[in-house]
Amino acid sequence: MHIAIRFLAVVLVATAFATPSTSSAARARVMLSGFPVLKQQHSLTCEASAASMATRGLVSEDQIMAALPRRANPNLGFRGNPDGLQGTKLVDYGVYASPVHTALGRYGYNSDVLMYAYDATIRSYLKRGWPVIAWITYGLQSGNPRLVEHDGVQFFLVPHEHAILIFGYDSGRIYANDPWNRQVVRYNWNAFNRSWGHFANMALAVEPCAAPLPVPRIKVADVSNGTITWSWQKGPNASQYDVTISKQGSKSKILFHAVQASTTASYANAVAGALYEISVVSLSPCNEQSVATTLWFQMPQNSTTATPTPPVTPQPESTVTATAPSTPAPSATAHS
Structure with a gap:
């Protein structure tokens, strides 16, 4: 079976880390059901836990982690020790959208990598029934992206990096499963966008059924x-x-x-x-x-x-x- 690898980039006219406008926020309310709230099994496996929730728990966090390569660059694989602490040096960190996309594909799940996206992009996927994994800072804390280099390739690391699974929205807020404390969180669109912007508005929309x-x-x-x-x-x-x-x-x-x-x-x-x-x-x-x-x-x-x-x-x-x-x-x- 071949799972097509798809990449969606919504290019902003402004700078790479600009925050999208919410002036056109939809008035409709969309809430997807059937996505369990799961607790991450290790201190830094929020992304794999969010991906597991997107499959309705049919693919486990351990299965996602087993499919992720280990790399210093989180755009290529999981950075650091899953049981470590980020600390100030960010040696133990996590993983970004593209490797999670590839891992889900191994289990038959299609997904779209989103970069430089708008909040309207998230709403459009939720309307289709696709939950969205979003990269933010934990609790929407402030975070200053750090430009680092490995093997001649530059990439950003952000303190307090975290991932949640968005399953709904209304005119003022997003609703998401947070794997850190196994809670449903509600974030104001503006506050969410500020934190999301630290990661260049990176997300992963997941089709919740295996091909x-x-x-x-x-x-x-x-x-x-x-x-x-x-x-x-x-x-x-x-x-x-x-x-x-x-x-x-x-x-x-x-x-x-x-x-x-x-x-x-x-x-x-x-x-x-x-x-x-x-x-x-x-x-x-x-x-x-x-x-x-x-x-x-x-x-x-x-x-x-x-x-x-x-x-x-x-x-x-x-x-x-x-x-x-x-x-x-x-x-x-x-x-x-």
Whole structure:
């Protein structure tokens, strides 16, 4: 599975650390539900804890940390000891958005890295149902960014660096899960923007559902009394399936189409000798789609029981020519 790496930069006309205006703050109130308030397990793992909350706890803080490289530059990996204290030298620190984005991708979660963003950008993602990890100073304390260098690359470190998971807003405030004390915090937009600005308005918007994978196998489970029944293994990260059954020939015809949770489908009144195709697409709870897995089956002429179908591994294929095999027998081709 390939998770696209996406990067969104909203460039400001002002300086890199300018604070966005809130004059156009939306009047609507948006509150996302289902994101647990979790306590970070180590003194400096707020970012991994916030990422875990964004997956509704389905990916643990430990799993996120295991996927993060260790680097002196927090733009490349986790800086320092997760159990350390930031102190004044900031040797033990944390991690920024891009490595967390990559770590989430390893577990099937899409996310967008935001840099130089506006508060309107946060609102737009919340309206889509995506919670947003934001980098701020703890408790919105004042902090002076420090320009440091490692291996010839310059980057900023900010005292009191912290990350929270924003799940809602109204005209005056943002609402977020704070992993340090396992509390819901409410911050005034203006105060939040000042602290957020220390980090160049960096954030990570997370799609809260893992991308679905294709069903690994479809088989003909039963053929009797003119009815074909198919079954398939559950697609990873799938909650429902988009199922299409069609009759192939000189003119193909769709016989059945439905979105369902069941992993079986049947078609009655099948014609002896006719060629049928079933296509199954995995759907995530966020309605993302996988590529299709398909199976071809020719109805036996004089049999009420289907020959067992061998296991099928989905393989990429651009087109399928609907040509009936010369010998009436089950055959399978998987697409992914």
